[in-house]
Amino acid sequence: MIEQLLPAGVSAVEAFDDTRPAPLFPEEQALLGNAVAKRRDEFATARRCAREALGALGFPPAPITAGPRREPRWPGGVVGAITHCAGYRAAVVARDEEFTTLGVDAEPHGPLPDGVLDSISLPAERRQLDRLHRELPAVYWDRLLFSVKESVFKAWYPLTHRWLDFHEAAVTLLPEREAFDARLLVPGPVVGGVTVTGFTGRWLVGRGLILTGIAVPARQPAFAG
Structure with missing residues (x-):
């Protein structure tokens, strides 16, 4: 769905459940602390979406950590955004030579x-x-x-x-x-x-x-x- 909102050059991956959460890197595990299982699953699914979206741009799997506002920290040369709500997770990324910034959100x-x-x-x-x-x-x-x-x-x-x-x-x-x-x-x-x-x-x-x-x-x- 979300790719309908975005122009060519933006890589988007979405999920409607947590049946395929990704294994997390230690740096990502550390972001979760004592989070409950539901939060861990949605986080892992969103990180899987992000890694798949980055992979479509040619980037290898790597930790996606977070900044002070819990914003994802992307590899150099990348802009992107992650969103999740009940029943939905998505990540969008693009090369910064093509796009200055991206913003996406999902709500029920x-x-x-x-x-x-x-x-x-x-x-x-x-x-x-x-x-x-x-x-x-x-x-x-x-x-x-x-x-x-x-x-x-x-x-x-x-x-x-x-x-x-x-x-x-x-x-x-x-x-x-x-x-x-x-x-x-x-x-x-x-x-x-x-x-x-x-x-x-x-x-x-x-x-x-x-x-x-x-x-x-x-x-x-x-x-x-």
Whole structure:
């Protein structure tokens, strides 16, 4: 599914269960600590997806450790992202000579828990969600907004190594194209001499899931909205 959101040049591997978790390297085992079996299985499956995606680019199996925000640390020359939720795990990677950054997220296709929407959205976004709920009630737009902001953060963080709050990006959902624009409300990083002012991406709903994805080509580091 997730490959539908991403352009050629991005390697994507996904799994819908944990029947084939990968053996972990010691460095990866250390990241789990005393995690319960369910967490270990989902972690191992996501790492298998990542290794298979890297293998498609010609990289040999190697540990994929994590940084201070638990972001995956990729081999040199690679950008990528990992996501997982109930019933789904995926990894996407690409060469950094082709893409500046990637961000993906998966969520169950259901409403956000009570009280969460106000904490992750801006007033204008909530007005947009109200309209979309009336016009296209088959989609849980509040959960989609949350997923978009997760993808935005995953695309932002490797460029800045700084936190991005949910209220520091303003999202416009574009249902006619299954796409979105996310405008940064804080100063963005400078990439290739151009200031990044936001991100564009795509989304889809299927198999009880919401998936969102961002892929910024290396020759187009800035938001073009």
